[in-house]
Amino acid sequence: xxxxxxxxISQKAVRGVFSLTIRRIVxxxxxxxxxxxxxxKILPVPTxxxxxxxxxxxxxxxxxxxxxxxxxxIQKKNNITQDDLKTxxxxxEILTGIIVIIVFIFAPFFANIYNLSSSSVWxxxxxxxxxxxxxxxxxxxVILERHLNFNKLVWVEVIETxxxxxxxxxxxxxxxGIEAFTYSVVARSIIGFVVIYILSPWKISFGFxxxxxxxxxxxxxxxxxxxxxxxxxxRLVPLVIAGLVGTYGIGYISxxxxxxxxxxxxxxxxxxxxxxxxxxxxxxAEGLKTTLEKSLFAMGLFLYPLLFGTLAISPVLxxxxxEAKWSxxxxxxxxxxVTAFWATLSSPFTNFLNATGKIKITLKLMVMWTALxxxxxxxxxxxxxxxGMGYSSALISFTSIIxxxxxxxxxxxxxxxxxxxxxxxxxxxxxxxxxLSTLFPARSIFILITIVLGGLVYFGIIYLIxxxxxxxxxxxxxxxxxxx
Numbered sequence: 001x002x003x004x005x006x007x008x009i010s011q012k013a014v015r016g017v018f019s020l021t022i023r024r025i026v027x028x029x030x031x032x033x034x035x036x037x038x039x040x041k042i043l044p045v046p047t048x049x050x051x052x053x054x055x056x057x058x059x060x061x062x063x064x065x066x067x068x069x070x071x072x073x074i075q076k077k078n079n080i081t082q083d084d085l086k087t088x089x090x091x092x093e094i095l096t097g098i099i100v101i102i103v104f105i106f107a108p109f110f111a112n113i114y115n116l117s118s119s120s121v122w123x124x125x126x127x128x129x130x131x132x133x134x135x136x137x138x139x140x141x142v143i144l145e146r147h148l149n150f151n152k153l154v155w156v157e158v159i160e161t162x163x164x165x166x167x168x169x170x171x172x173x174x175x176x177g178i179e180a181f182t183y184s185v186v187a188r189s190i191i192g193f194v195v196i197y198i199l200s201p202w203k204i205s206f207g208f209x210x211x212x213x214x215x216x217x218x219x220x221x222x223x224x225x226x227x228x229x230x231x232x233x234x235r236l237v238p239l240v241i242a243g244l245v246g247t248y249g250i251g252y253i254s255x256x257x258x259x260x261x262x263x264x265x266x267x268x269x270x271x272x273x274x275x276x277x278x279x280x281x282x283x284x285a286e287g288l289k290t291t292l293e294k295s296l297f298a299m300g301l302f303l304y305p306l307l308f309g310t311l312a313i314s315p316v317l318x319x320x321x322x323e324a325k326w327s328x329x330x331x332x333x334x335x336x337x338v339t340a341f342w343a344t345l346s347s348p349f350t351n352f353l354n355a356t357g358k359i360k361i362t363l364k365l366m367v368m369w370t371a372l373x374x375x376x377x378x379x380x381x382x383x384x385x386x387x388g389m390g391y392s393s394a395l396i397s398f399t400s401i402i403x404x405x406x407x408x409x410x411x412x413x414x415x416x417x418x419x420x421x422x423x424x425x426x427x428x429x430x431x432x433x434x435x436l437s438t439l440f441p442a443r444s445i446f447i448l449i450t451i452v453l454g455g456l457v458y459f460g461i462i463y464l465i466x467x468x469x470x471x472x473x474x475x476x477x478x479x480x481x482x483x484x
Contacts, residue, residue: 049251086207249386256332278355300422335390
């Protein structure tokens with residue numbers, strides 16, 4: 001990839017963003033409908049809470065299987081070698097094997113800590129098995145991602161999502177409880193492994209090169225330290241909180257986060273594409289500026305209507321799911337919505353800093369955010385219960401303004417000019433959606449109609465106020481697809 005020019009990289013990036021966005025939106029819709037609509041309506045709140053806790057337990061241990069080598073391969077300026085791939089794979093599999101064994105042995109102990117059922121033990125073990133299978137997919141995934149070949153990666157995710165959600169719904173309606181999650185996780189893991197090796201063949205090879213390890217670890221260790229802090233902030237805190245609020249509280253927290261953070265999945269798509277793009281453009285200042293500004297507009301175009309639209313439709317959605325059952329989660333949706341809004345501004349810039357090698361800056365930011373999370377969240381939860389998680393998250397999110405000041409000193413990027421139009425159109429659309437939702441009964445058909453009308457209103461407004469910018473980006477998109 002190091003020999004590609006800016007035009008080629010830009011075209012691959014545009015195709016990647018478009019393909020990922022469209023297909024990931026479909027996947028998000030499938031996941032959202034499965035967990036937040038179908039299962040949230042029929043499953044007890046604690047069941048969803050158990051799944052979240054089990055995932056968080058594994059997420060904590062899974063961190064120790066990676067020391068940032070995969071990210072280092074993607075970020076590397078020069079061409080990657082077989083020694084790089086073998087070294088990364090060998091180190092990761094050794095660490096993964098150790099973690100899986102530990103989780104399998106101590107699964108009953110973890111379940112006992114949170115007063116989980118015996119069936120939860122096998123869910124934790126199933127997630128550990130899925131984690132092992134995912135580790136085998138790392139090298140094929142990294143190769144595709146480094147070459148900006150996101151189409152194949154998305155197809156793997158599409159198939160995994162269909163398998164997991166299809167089997168989950170089938171088993172739940174067949175009378176299974178938490179075991180449905182266990183079987184679905186195992187099936188998803190096996191299918192995903194098979195599919196990615198069909199689409200991106202790589203001969204599994206073990207080996208170790210001291211020079212490759214040293215080179216990759218120079219970026220990988222600080223990068224993974226960032227991930228550790230993110231883990232302590234985003235995963236370990238909920239595990240501690242789970243001990244304070246129980247499975248009911250975690251069920252409400254997870255539902256509030258899934259609704260409010262739905263929009264962040266769009267951001268994750270774009271940052272996933274732009275990380276290798278920024279890495280390839282490290283020595284091209286103008287190319288970096290142009291790509292960053294275009295990613296801000298593209299992100300806002302899809303993300304803000306999803307964020308504000310979700311906040312507007314949430315009250316009637318809660319009524320549909322069962323007001324008595326889920327109304328305690330509604331305040332959390334709005335509190336986490338504040339967090340999501342600020343994350344849309346900070347995450348693209350921390351991603352930019354990581355991709356361009358300024359990992360120490362983001363490390364300092366993560367230290368600050370992690371310290372604030374640990375210092376504030378437990379105290380607020382003790383005072384306000386599970387709602388304290390939302391209060392703490394919203395309050396801390398305002399510090400996301402700091403990366404904006406940092407990025408402004410590094411690159412003269414236009415921020416407001418690239419996000420105000422999507423924000424304006426989204427807020428106006430949200431007001432209309434909220435009003436329309438109060439006119440109809442809380443039934444699925446009326447909710448769907450309101451969402452469709454909201455989408456039409458948004459696209460009409462955004463086209464009126466950002467016509468030229470949309471036309472320019474659409475032209476670049478068409479050129480990227482047809483001028484290969």
